[in-house]
Amino acid sequence: xxxxxxxxxxxxxxxxxxxxxxxxxxxxxxxxxxxxxxxxxxxxxxxxxxxxxxxxxxxxxxxxxxxxxxxxxxxxxxxxxxxxxxxxxxxxxxxxxxxxxxxxxxxxxxxxxxxxxxxxxxxxxxxxxxxxxxxxxxxxxxxxxxxxxxxxxxxxxxxxxxxxxxxxxxxxxxxxxxxxxxxxxxxxxxxxxxxxxxxxxxxxxxxxxxxxxxxxxxxxxxxxxxxxxxxxxxxxxxxxxxxxxxxxxxxxxxxxxxxxxxxxxxxxxxxxxxxxxxxxxxxxxxxxxxxxxxxxxxxxxxxxxxxxxxxxxxxxxxxxxxxxxxxxxxxxxxxxxxxxxxxxxxxxxxxxxxxxxxxxxxxxxxxxxxxxxxxxxxxxxxxxxxxxxxxx
Ligand code: FES
Ligand SMILES: [Fe+2]
Numbered sequence: 001x002x003x004x005x006x007x008x009x010x011x012x013x014x015x016x017x018x019x020x021x022x023x024x025x026x027x028x029x030x031x032x033x034x035x036x037x038x039x040x041x042x043x044x045x046x047x048x049x050x051x052x053x054x055x056x057x058x059x060x061x062x063x064x065x066x067x068x069x070x071x072x073x074x075x076x077x078x079x080x081x082x083x084x085x086x087x088x089x090x091x092x093x094x095x096x097x098x099x100x101x102x103x104x105x106x107x108x109x110x111x112x113x114x115x116x117x118x119x120x121x122x123x124x125x126x127x128x129x130x131x132x133x134x135x136x137x138x139x140x141x142x143x144x145x146x147x148x149x150x151x152x153x154x155x156x157x158x159x160x161x162x163x164x165x166x167x168x169x170x171x172x173x174x175x176x177x178x179x180x181x182x183x184x185x186x187x188x189x190x191x192x193x194x195x196x197x198x199x200x201x202x203x204x205x206x207x208x209x210x211x212x213x214x215x216x217x218x219x220x221x222x223x224x225x226x227x228x229x230x231x232x233x234x235x236x237x238x239x240x241x242x243x244x245x246x247x248x249x250x251x252x253x254x255x256x257x258x259x260x261x262x263x264x265x266x267x268x269x270x271x272x273x274x275x276x277x278x279x280x281x282x283x284x285x286x287x288x289x290x291x292x293x294x295x296x297x298x299x300x301x302x303x304x305x306x307x308x309x310x311x312x313x314x315x316x317x318x319x320x321x322x323x324x325x326x327x328x329x330x331x332x333x334x335x336x337x338x339x340x341x342x343x344x345x346x347x348x349x350x351x352x353x354x355x356x357x358x359x360x361x362x363x364x365x366x367x368x369x370x371x372x373x374x375x376x377x378x379x380x381x382x383x384x385x386x387x388x389x390x391x392x
Pocket of ligand 1: 094
């Protein structure tokens with residue numbers, strides 16, 4: 001249980017200044033009980049990222065997702081709004097939707113054909129009362145609609161709040177929106193998706209994303225167009241991450257992709273990689289944006305999802321397809337390089353020779369802060385506020 005994993009001395013060890021702090025213990029990465037507590041205390045009470053709206057662009061589109069191991073289904077309703085439901089039939093509990101579908105009028109369970117509206121109401125229960133008798137005495141269909149999950153959208157990003165009582169999504173994402181006020185999200189055009197199944201705990205993917213210390217050794221090519229020494233940390237109450245002051249689109253091989261229109265001069269060569277809890281990472285560049293999410297699938301397995309966007313219709317021409325592809329291919333390769341490391345860290349979490357890792361006070365302030373916030377949330381302490389010296 002998390003109480004045994006997160007003893008008071010371990011939480012104190014994480015609340016220490018970064019140069020003295022001790023990393024989360026191995027069991028936080030290998031225990032299924034700990035993951036179950038994380039589902040309840042980290043994922044459910046927050047706005048967890050589910051999918052991008054571009055995966056269900058039209059009315060009648062349906063898209064199944066797993067959020068922290070819970071099967072959900074997103075539907076684009078007749079009025080164009082996105083709904084989220086537990087993806088399970090109310091009759092005998094079959095998982096209702098296995099694959100994304102287009103142009104659905106209803107959701108029909110494949111087992112006994114109970115039929116639901118895209119807004120969740122149970123519409124038909126064929127032959128439920130006997131041949132040609134679709135009703136049953138004492139059975140009230142209105143009580144057996146799909147179980148709704150609180151759902152909201154921020155700039156094409158669809159979030160769910162399973163506990164139903166998180167603060168409004170707009171409030172949670174406001175610091176990110178203010179930080180990126182110059183980036184016109186209405187210009188973004190969704191271009192591609194990529195899924196990775198990874199043998200690692202979800203937290204290792206996030207911790208890896210939060211620091212640029214590993215660039216020279218893990219990503220020598222990325223380090224050519226966005227080198228470690230040009231990186232800085234993002235250490236805010238609303239988001240954590242890192243970025244590069246010197247992202248070179250020419251060396252990266254996509255000099256002609258159009259930039260966001262209203263960037264200031266430093267922003268036209270800046271890349272930023274913030275994380276918003278519990279499971280959303282993003283990459284903002286002068287000429288493209290990506291969403292990189294993670295869903296735990298057991299303590300030692302995760303599913304990562306990339307969604308790539310470019311800026312404006314002019315970026316989506318045939319002529320620029322090679323440069324768009326270069327961006328996507330570069331991030332596939334970068335992620336493969338990261339996967340080698342985070343799977344190796346997961347294997348290392350089974351070694352008794354590692355328990356009390358340490359953080360670089362320059363490069364890993366964000367990784368430390370991620371672990372610190374998580375440990376305090378799991379131990380159900382308020383996160384102590386303190387001045388954090390930004391590395392980088
Ligand atoms: S389980 Fe869905 S209709 Fe029976
Ligand atoms: Fe990396």
